[in-house]
Amino acid sequence: MPKRKDIKTILIIGSGPIVIGQACEFDYSGSQACKVLKQEGYKVVLVNSNPATIMTDPELSDKTYIEPLTAEVLEKIIAKEKPDALLPTLGGQTALNLTVGLAEKGILKRYKVETIGADIKAIKKGEDRLLFKEAMRKIGLDLPESDKAYDLKGAIKAAGKIGFPLIIRPSFNLGGTGAGTAYNMKEFRELARRGLESSMISEILIEESVIGWKEFELEVMRDLKDNVVVICSIENFDPMGIHTGDSITVAPIQTLTDKEYQKMRDAAIACIREIGVETGGSNIQFAVHPKTGRMVIIEMNPRVSRSSALASKATGFPIAKIAAKLAVGYTLDEIPNDITKETPACFEPAIDYCVVKIPRFTFEKFPEAKDILGVAMKSVGETMAIGRTFKEALQKGLRGLEISHYGLDSKLSYNKIPDKKIRQRLKKPNASRIFYIKYALQKGYSTKEICALTKIDPWFIENIREIVDLENDLKREFGRNKALSLESLRKAKEYGFSDRQIAGFIQSDEISVRAWRKKNNIRATFKLVDTCAAEFKAHTPYYYSTYEEDDEVQVTKKKKIMILGGGPNRIGQGIEFDYCCCHASFALKELGYETIMVNSNPETVSTDYDTSDRLYFEPLTFEDVMNIIDKEKPDGVIVQLGGQTPLNLARQLEKAGARIIGTSVNSIDRAEDRDKFAKVLKKLKLSQPENGSASGKKAIMEIARRIGFPVLVRPSYVLGGRAMKIIYDEKTLSGFIQEAQEASAGRPVLIDKFLEDAVEVDVDAISDGKLTVIGGIMEHIEEAGVHSGDSACVIPAHTLGDDIIEVIKKNTYALAKELGVKGLINIQFAVKGEQVYVLEVNPRASRTVPFVSKATGVPLAKVAAKVMAGKTLKESGFTSEKKVGHICVKESVLPFSRFSGVDILLGPEMKSTGEVMGIDSSFGKAFYKSQLAANQNLPLKGKVFISVKNSDKRDTVFIAKKLSDMHFELIATKGTHKALTSNNIKVQPAGKINEGDTRILRLIKKGELKLVINTPSGPRGQSDMKPIRSLAVTYGVPCITTIQGAQAAVNGVEAALKGSLEVKPIQEYHKKGD
């Protein structure tokens, strides 16, 4: 069928900020959809609150709304743009839930908007667990026993009927929040209560536990002619009971016979038909009993998902792109396979390699949270590796994780780990279980024992055993012969061992092993990902490395530039850097370069095969990157856009002969190295908070004493403020030193004087070596001391005087010049009174580059890439700072609801996973929008609880007065109460929780308390109020922990009360700015 002509305008809903369970994969799918539908001639209207996405680039859609994702806002957009159709299946759970909301409110009907891809009935049937079960029973599929409950009493009754262990899942929620497993009634009561609370409709599903069963997923696509194909099959290494986002997963399925696989395929096809997903992709999960083979269907997502992104990258089949085409009426047999060109997309990819995906966790950021895994997702990113064998892919994946493992290596010595610990780490799924499997094997555990403890399939354990056995053989051979044979070396490489691991076995170093193997012609060979196992000619250069005979790369004679990506998402390094890498690739293509992308993150746009001319899906380690450089011999390598990952490789790569373009490695070092940087500042006569650096405990203490408390302590060369802390006294410092030393990994620990009550300012600028142009000056809303990635910030800097701005600009120009920056530079300043301090300089792309680009309309990363390739700023037409007539607020989004027991206070260690942008004509409105978008629903009436530290009391009076004037009811703790009443503000008193007054907690639970303002002082204040803050997060009550945040919030509420919010596409904002 040809495409539909009866629809002209299509609305696409994005997935909003990056949160755990919903990451860049939806930028990948959304951008593909925008591109495809625009190419097909439709008018595309996009809504997404996340500025760090490629999909919100103004060129990708006709109208791009960076607005909060709420039904109210969407209605305004629908009223304005009058779309004929809404495509809800590419923006994750957020888009799906919003679509259901719009339908239920009658908005879609009112404005005659048709949902394409999946209709409301299908979405509900797929999402509502009971409807889903009914549907599956109807078509004869087996399911775990289950029941639904709406209150605790009903839940307990259902539990008695089914029997333990049981899984409790709340309906209509995201990524499995609030889900858990109960082994007894006590655990059950607690989980049921929490589940009922976290469900949007106060409904939980109680289910027979299939924990420990084998877990599988199929990615299925369907078209309007009812053709259905399976794009990819996935087997979870970790069994049922661990969220698939937290599981190591493998494609294709490894341990099912064809008979069993086909049965699953039939079930998946029957499922998508019955649910009624008309067109597009769905992810369907199954569990199989390891002893009996009983297969039950677990769930289906009637939309493109994280697994679809993985499946697309694993097979080369662009699921989202095809889904968008199917949604407008094309059928699978009409769409050509991009990769082979001559065969159609109506087929099932055959892959001839093994893909391993490994989740990346960030438990070190949340020390109070346990690293135990369950049915609620906790990982913040993932890496994917391709190898010809599972062993090779697993080891590549482990080094791609960038957690300083270079394969399946050992950080602990196995004979020092007690059996009890091994058993415990194997039994309770956790972030480092894969390494404990190794330790167990080294200790002589049998496969059977390990399988019994972990419930992982013996096939995987045996393969890991082969890796461990080879490691032993290599060590033994070296012990015996004081050398390793070339045959053994080759075998080690085939098993995925890194040069670094091998060096460890033979008392050598990475560089020597590399030289030795190259000399003996043991080199990485590159193979194509082609969807068809070489059956047809492939036209898309998408490669992975292995150690075999044949190499398929055909190196061209064109001028080429390699861009190193950021690897797996983590807190501190995520989509923002991928955005920059993609932009560099687009810009360099414009200049006629062949672009080569290297990255290992399957969620991203950068690992889409049509983003760059060539894609290497490889870990970002020195060895893997150098292998590609040896092959491609690029004219330039860009390291400043992918975050800290490529930057950390820069020196080594340059030493090995790579040509790093942009800011030189020495300049990077001058900015990163504390001592050298201090000299730079001294030379330029710029101020810096007093500081020092040292490695030893004694020296660290001495520096702190010299500069005086409070001090800011942090390790060098890390991103996202890892192990960074503000310390007010010697005792705390003494306790913290070890952690800082560990995070520093041998490099010195940095100690700065902490500037209290200073305003922090972030500057992004570009320099071509001669001219430096400011991209944006952002004023942070929270005080200095809150990590810049966690604080809200605003463009333009609205409270700073012109003289201060002038100083900041001058300092920026001077620093860029002195450091010889070619490309991007990010500088953080602190303004205290009239004094401007330089806190930090990063001669690389910063997290705020996309935000600045969206706020100003200047594609900074593109301009920077052109500068790196030798163009001047003048040639790129960017010679002066862009003035904007509107206000943009960036707000960060925090994952606290995922980690129970973790306090939500902000500090110098970054904890946010994502960001949103609010854009409007005034600060109040923009801030209000940013809060709405970040799911901090600022109230317009109701009760507000205020408890602030002494130094904030004066500012609080003003805030409270405004709230009171706007008819909020105020409640405050003793000190705050006193300060407010003495200023004639009406306020009720509240006692302390530890003194027995739990009224505030009750008000939160009852949903009466609408806002918490709590700025705690010192450790005691922090712990007193912790229960209130935690409960507020659990119940979705906005909780503001800084006085500046509270001020901004009050401004926002005031603006929102004055008039309803308006929506406007960024294309119009940017036009106005010209």
Place this chain on the structure above:
Amino acid sequence: MQAILALEDGKIFKGRSFGASGERYGEVVFNTGMTGYQEVLTDPSYKGQIVAMTYPLIGNYGVNKEDAESRRPFLEGFAVKECSKIASNWRSKQSLDEYLKENKILGIEGIDTRALTLHLRKAGAMKAVLSTIDLDEKSLIKKAKHSLGLVGIDLVKQVTVDKKYLWPGIQQGAYKVAVLDCGVKYNILRELARYKCQVIVLPAEASAEEILGLKPDGLLLPNGPGDPAAVKYVIQTTHKLIGKLPIFGICLGHQMLGLALGGKTYKLKFGHHGANHPVKDLKTGKVSITAQNHGFCVDIDSLDQSKIEATHINLNDQTLEGMRHKKLPVFSVQFHPEASCGPHDAEYLFRDFIALMKKHA
């Protein structure tokens, strides 16, 4: 132990031996299925061929009793990237290595199967030798060159049964189907039995009279190995039976039917061997993902278009995948509606066969 796969054009793949040792000749082909190696091994159509699996990890789930497609493996050799040392599946009875040893089938692992596939894609399927006893490359290439190959060779007689037999299960069926065993896969028989047919399997040499003597409701011409043109006796038998009873041809059966109807077959460059081939039903427009295993193809233009029409085409290369007689109860497909290994999408063709028998009963 070392093993070498030598191709007639001089290309050599050195690997490790698994399964049996010795030396065997065959045409080397690649199969792109990611599951189903046991079905591949036991598919008699692979007689005369050395099969390379493009999926690198083979043997993972071992070998079981139920999934065999014939009484034993008939292929000449099996080439994989990595033969799993462990067999992990609740139905597994033995490892792949043990199974091949027991059945005296040579295996080679540790070769760059993707390089082999690329080579075959470019150069076409070719004669080869797999050896663990002669490791002299020159000698092996010579042997490969001088080996018989497939064209013009009747391989059916090497795989067919000696005596006719009744497929167990259905004694008194709705329909009686005669199957000429040219190398039939059990799943064809299982499918017929599932539709409550009484299935009588006859040796390939069975005459038309003998078949008609059984008074069957239909004849099924199944899959089998090699060059259809070399199986003259089956073509003749088929020719005699056309119009006398409903006939359903599958794979080799489809090709022999084409020849019996006066058409020609030709050899494909490297054939279709896998489980992901899209086939379009020209009547309904719907696409089935099909299992395929053939090196020859019916030339639709060689057939009398006033009598015969194409019913299915392959969307990858537009080759003929199915045809039917416009008047007589005869139809056939090039792919495998019985799947095994592969998707069940085309299973509807058995229903069509049943309907055809019903109509002509």
